[in-house]
Amino acid sequence: MSGEGKKLKLRSASWFGSNDKNGFMYRSWMKNQGIPDHHFDNKPIIGICNTWSELTPCNGHLRELAEKVKNGVREAGGIPVEFPVFSNGESNLRPSAMLTRNLAAMDTEEAIRGNPIDGVVLLVGCDKTTPALLMGAASCNLPTIVVTGGPMLNGKHQGQDVGSGTLVWQTHEDFKAGNITLDEFLSAESSMSRSTGTCNTMGTASTMACIVESLGVSLPQNAAIPAPDSRRRVLAHMSGMRIVEMVREDLKLSKILSKDAFINAIKTVAAIGGSTNAVIHLKAIAGRVGVSLSLEDWRHGYDIPTIVNLQPSGQYLMEDFYYAGGLPVVLRTLTENNQLAGDAMTVNGHTIWDNVKAAKCFNNAVIKPFQTPIFANGGIRILRGNLAPRGAVIKPSAASTHLLKHRGKAVVFESFDHYKQRINDPDLDISASSVMVLKNCGPKGYPGMAEVGNMGLPPKLLKQGVTDMVRISDARMSGTAFGTVVLHVAPEAMDCGPLAAVRDGDYIELDAFAGTLRLDINEDELARRIEHLESQQLNVRSGGYLELFRERVLQADEGCDFDFLVGCRGAEVPPHSH
Incomplete structure (x- = not known):
């Protein structure tokens, strides 16, 4: 050496x-x-x-x-x-x-x-x-x-291999749909993480x-x-x-x-x-x-x-x-x-x-040949448009193909608490073609950009057999989750990005193949809505690390680092003289 x-x-x-x-x-x-x-x-x-x-x-x-x-x-x-x-x-x-x-x-x-x-x-x-x-x-x-x-x-549950994280999303949806009992849902806990x-x-x-x-x-x-x-x-x-x-x-x-x-x-x-x-x-x-x-x-x-x-x-x-x-x-x-x-x-x-160069595959069902993949174009897609001028992301391999190009009416949740208040309401005006929109869950919004973007579907639709819908937010989602979920919308709603201006009933167009995400309203109307939101914005002071985070965190497209931490400062340090 x-x-x-x-x-x-x-x-x-x-x-x-x-x-x-x-x-x-x-x-x-x-x-x-x-x-x-x-x-x-x-x-x-x-x-x-x-x-x-x-x-x-x-x-x-x-x-x-x-x-x-x-x-x-x-x-x-x-x-x-x-x-x-x-x-x-x-x-x-x-x-x-x-x-x-x-x-x-x-x-x-x-x-x-x-x-x-x-x-x-x-x-x-x-x-x-x-x-x-x-x-x-x-x-x-x-x-x-x-x-x-x-x-x-591998997790083991009822004779089958189950995945940590993914199992909880699957079984919780089954429970909300009435397909399994509470005891059946909870019995999977120890099976998942063994x-x-x-x-x-x-x-x-x-x-x-x-x-x-x-x-x-x-x-x-x-x-x-x-x-x-x-x-x-x-x-x-x-x-x-x-x-x-x-x-x-x-x-x-x-x-x-x-x-x-x-x-x-x-x-x-x-x-x-x-x-x-x-x-x-x-x-x-x-x-x-x-x-x-x-x-x-x-x-x-x-x-x-x-x-x-x-x-x-x-x-x-x-x-x-x-x-x-x-x-x-x-x-x-x-x-x-x-x-x-x-x-x-x-x-x-x-x-x-x-x-x-000497690596060998021992199971072609797990690692597929290049010519016969599970998805031909599986890379994470970047979306842009008037709803995400600085970008958003979607994972096609975890989405429903028929929803990757979609137009639907927005059902808006102003925060995650608002989502929890509305989602179980049997009178919620929502259908399988709707687009669920979650705001104020970005880097500054939640705060910390929590993994809530893969919103659970409303129970009334789950009971009808609906398994996926287009969901859009400035949040993240767990890598163990799945669905047609648009994430990391930038700028975030708390920064008065266009996502903040979406209202119930607005039409949203997603085209993951073309890489576009568009709010179908007049640009002048969008600008008026954003201007109004900016005039109503409050400067929230929290103190402590949280205040530092909100003041200095960069947006999702910039990696959510603190602005003052970007760069290599090296390992030199002044000598300590006791």
Whole structure:
């Protein structure tokens, strides 16, 4: 490996490498943990950034995984130091883990920059922890490798495989339609989440794990090895070894996170039927490393076939995906069909193509051939029009084909509370052809842009057998969800975007094939409505982090990062003189 046989100039040496008063104190304080003298002698200090938390159940096993990383670091001649950062798990955190993604990114960035570490291992799992830690690390630009906690084992319910997240959407609709009893609905709880790990569908957690691997910032197979599988622990050990080598090679994030790497990730999201949340997170990560990425770049995924047959777009689950060969098979398939930049560098020092050229598919039902996909054009679509001048997104692979081009009357919900008040009303004026519109659930609106965009259908229509309708909002939806759902409408309603002007009975036209979303009213009338809304707008003061969030968060098309966090600030830090 490069760096062997020569004395390295390590970043940590500015803390531990001097024999003055400061060096004395830094070493002395660390020695209270039983660290011997020779560990301060030019050995790479590797930070293990851990999002373990008992309140983030998907990451509840990361303490064990951290020990495996430490073993690898020690074997390679490094010194592991584990540290915690804010763990923003989607499953428990209210109102949304997206509200605190930037907080976790700030925590990560400052912890990395301010401490004596030469390289960092990011231990991630539940979906927002992955972009948050990668955003923070990208702003520091040290050698970095990602280790994901891995997906749960397949859920098992009434003799069938069931997907975490997706099952609850399905069974709740069945319950509201009167097809199953309350006891039958609740009996699925323990069946859905029966092991450690993240959601086992191609939800946001699995999508982000695949993105990490396609970006080249993890070792091959990181995306899909199930959390309880011993091979997940082996990967953690090998990642610990590799980060020490990366420090010696000075292989920083900026050398891996190129524009080609981001385009590779966009195409990978199409091929796996990935979550719409990827649009926001990839933009935010790119912004931190200084790569120009826009909504228009998602056009690179439009013609990519969806070949991974996983819920919610398909049939199988992440455990099956790993046994079928995992993401390396997908990356090889795309590269062989001239869709990926195979020469993009990865953290193991090899190119994407070098890593995947020998990958084999062991189940063509789970990973379909390129020529016979489950969807011919599965990429996330960007929509524009007078209702979304800065863009909106839709996931065709999770939608009903007959609704991807649709015109219908709006049924408007001014907030999520308003939706909950109206949706169960048997007298609600709504039909299967209506377009459900939810406002004030964007970055500033909910706040935090909660995953409420996939509004449940009204019970009276469910009982008639209606299973999908066009739904439009400035919110997000869980990657485990499905339906013809238009999301991330920008500007959001709280910023007096055109979405705020929609009224009951207005006609809305959606054409996902043409990429358009239009409110069918006169432009002068639209302008008058927006002007009136702006005159009524109140400046809400909340105090605390929430006020900071609302004042400084960017819109969905810009990645919802804070405006003052965009960019790479590097790892330099002023010396501390005690």
